[in-house]
Amino acid sequence: MNSSSQSGVFYPPHAKPLKGDEGFLKGTWIFLRNPIEGFGPMAYNQPIVSVPAFGKKLHVISDPKGMMDVLGTQSGKFTKAPIDARILGPATKEGLLSVHGEQWKRQRKSVAPMFAKRHMRDLAPLITEVMQDFCARIDKAPDIELNAAMAELTFDVLAKALLGDPQGLDKDNLKFATRNVVTGAGTLRPDDLLPWPRWVPRPISPKGMRALRKLKNAADALIAARGLEPESDDLVSLLISAQDPHTGRRLTAREQRDNLIGFFIAGHETTALTLTWALYLCGMHQPTAQRIREEVLQVCGQGDVQYDDIDKLIFTRAVLDETMRLYPPAPMLNRECQEDTEILGRQIKAGDTFLLCNYIMHRTERLWETPLAFDPDRFIRQPELRAKGAPFMPFGAGPRICVGMAFAIMEAVMALGTLIRDYDIEVPEDCYPRPLMTVTLRPEGGVPARLVRRV
Ligand code: HEM
Numbered sequence: 001m002n003s004s005s006q007s008g009v010f011y012p013p014h015a016k017p018l019k020g021d022e023g024f025l026k027g028t029w030i031f032l033r034n035p036i037e038g039f040g041p042m043a044y045n046q047p048i049v050s051v052p053a054f055g056k057k058l059h060v061i062s063d064p065k066g067m068m069d070v071l072g073t074q075s076g077k078f079t080k081a082p083i084d085a086r087i088l089g090p091a092t093k094e095g096l097l098s099v100h101g102e103q104w105k106r107q108r109k110s111v112a113p114m115f116a117k118r119h120m121r122d123l124a125p126l127i128t129e130v131m132q133d134f135c136a137r138i139d140k141a142p143d144i145e146l147n148a149a150m151a152e153l154t155f156d157v158l159a160k161a162l163l164g165d166p167q168g169l170d171k172d173n174l175k176f177a178t179r180n181v182v183t184g185a186g187t188l189r190p191d192d193l194l195p196w197p198r199w200v201p202r203p204i205s206p207k208g209m210r211a212l213r214k215l216k217n218a219a220d221a222l223i224a225a226r227g228l229e230p231e232s233d234d235l236v237s238l239l240i241s242a243q244d245p246h247t248g249r250r251l252t253a254r255e256q257r258d259n260l261i262g263f264f265i266a267g268h269e270t271t272a273l274t275l276t277w278a279l280y281l282c283g284m285h286q287p288t289a290q291r292i293r294e295e296v297l298q299v300c301g302q303g304d305v306q307y308d309d310i311d312k313l314i315f316t317r318a319v320l321d322e323t324m325r326l327y328p329p330a331p332m333l334n335r336e337c338q339e340d341t342e343i344l345g346r347q348i349k350a351g352d353t354f355l356l357c358n359y360i361m362h363r364t365e366r367l368w369e370t371p372l373a374f375d376p377d378r379f380i381r382q383p384e385l386r387a388k389g390a391p392f393m394p395f396g397a398g399p400r401i402c403v404g405m406a407f408a409i410m411e412a413v414m415a416l417g418t419l420i421r422d423y424d425i426e427v428p429e430d431c432y433p434r435p436l437m438t439v440t441l442r443p444e445g446g447v448p449a450r451l452v453r454r455v
Helices: 024-033 041-045 064-073 082-092 101-115 117-140 146-163 171-185 206-227 235-241 253-284 286-300 307-312 314-326 405-422
Strands: 048-053 056-061 143-145 333-337 341-343 346-348 353-356 423-426 435-438 440-443 448-453
Touching: 056 064, 056 346, 064 333, 064 341, 064 353, 082 206, 082 253, 082 333, 101 117, 101 235, 101 253, 101 405, 117 146, 117 235, 117 307, 117 405, 143 146, 146 171, 146 235, 146 253, 146 405, 146 440, 171 206, 171 253, 206 235, 206 253, 235 253, 253 286, 253 314, 253 405, 253 423, 253 440, 253 448, 286 307, 286 314, 286 405, 307 314, 307 405, 314 405, 405 423
Parallel strands: 056 353
Antiparallel strands: 048 056, 143 448, 333 353, 341 346, 423 448, 435 440
């Protein structure tokens, strides 16, 4: 167990908050390099902190009521902030992740049924198939870097769920282009934090441009080919036939393509990071790994983890929730206010921006007991922590809550349960990676690990 354990309690890596006496320039510099380290005691101790920013105000919220107001009850007064369009726009401008207003409403109604429970049950066996291939690979090469290996796994799962096994699909090429877009063009840079007008294009490296072009061409080709075989039942076919339930209107070709790309971008890195941090925590805290193992053996024996087992794997799910509490893959959401209003008793002007900091909300002593300790049982002792309005929102909240949440949870429970049951996970004892925010929250430098098959 790592040296930061005290009396059996494991305190995993935490982004160092500002002390509060750094001064403006140093504080800004720290924020630009790793935004989640750019907040001081005020942001942890107060529900809302407002600072002047380029002639407007920037409000930092780390409070469930404030989050629910912005994302839920008053969501009609807010859009995503320009920074989102700047980073995601080049890849998914016309997709659910980026659009607003009526276009968003129409798309969400069309796309949400793709992720309904009845489809999840059909997708579970595909996850099992991908897991079997993945395990065969690590049996041959057990030394892995967790983040890269989990990104590979979750990409393969999504490719199978979204696309099935289309003839002639160059999956490696598609994976390479998606990874390049996520880790290159889709990574936060200090210049993104400046108030560029929406019409100013974001410079992207020639390599990033090539990856984007490849990804768009591949998505166009896949959709065109699938249009010729309407009988398939994978998610792309559902996307192509998706209709607004009231008007019957279908998505345009551009919307279909940007959504397909959006699912790959939003769906594989986030789930990969959840699994990376969860495996890291299990590697550092073996009693947790042992409890998962016993639970999976009791529920599934040596067989595959099935769809109907997911709700029975209570501790495995609690470990995943505790992982996303400590390391929310999307650690900060943003919004721009479109009309004057009041949030948490504060006057808000149109044009003000919000940082909705679930990383801070998940770790503040105002809302949690021993917030820095790794304690999955808190989700078993207090199941209400998962209820609407609780201070735990790794998937966001309100009408724009993650549309792929059920899929992500199913995949993560199946993957973590299978891997921990079947493998001993060894992580170097001194591995204590700093959480680094690059839009998502990654372990800086990665996590080297060895997965050794148990039987
Ligand atoms: C552990 C895994 C995941 C996490 C933590 C996560 C987190 C989030 C969060 C926080 C949002 C809200 C963003 C905002 O309000 O600004 C979101 C939205 C979204 N997510 Fe996920 N996500 C995950 C997996 C997935 C998967 C597997 C898919 C699809 C296959 C997906 C697709 C989307 C899409 C399309 C949206 C936009 C929804 C809308 O605006 O209506 N996500 N996700």
